[in-house]
Amino acid sequence: MQKDIKHKKKMLLHMNGNEVSLEWNKVRKIEMELDDLLRCEEVFWRQQSRISWLKDGDRNTKFFHVKASSRRICNCIRGLFDVGDAEFSEEEVKGALFQISSSKAPRRDGFPVDFYKKILGMVGEDVTKLCLEWLNEGRSMEELNHTLLCLILKVKKVEKVSDLRPIVLCNVIYKCISKALDNMLRKVLGSIL
Known part of the structure; x- marks a missing residue:
């Protein structure tokens, strides 16, 4: 098909370059044949792209992996500022x-909140540093972002969801970060609403 297209284009150039040529019917016929060949080529490439998509479209190809990875990076929160464009402080975390x-x-880490409150003098610097790294610098906290959900029976024979009491066990550090974010959002939303 490519050879035919090149040949028809050459013929047209030759005939159009020749000023004395009066074979307009022949030129018109070659133009129509060239148009048909170009349409066929377009259909061919459209079909090829569909075949490629059907073959590779649902695979975890490098193309789709790059797209998903770049989207994940865009959706990641790297840091937050409070209402006055200042970073979170140790006082806010405490x-x-x-x-x-x-x-x-106790929470998922095995320690109740009271434990952290009582020994804050010993571990306070480490706890606030860890929280501030996430809040201000966007440090990954995947190891802290795990929650255990336990359902405790309120009655002996469970028939409805309301017969269960959910107990959520989160890491205290995670709860502290969530509470600091909650406090910041309350300030912001209060001024917006």
């Missing part, structure tokens, strides 16, 4: 920790 209601049940 305040968030003390706002978390004390619980008798």
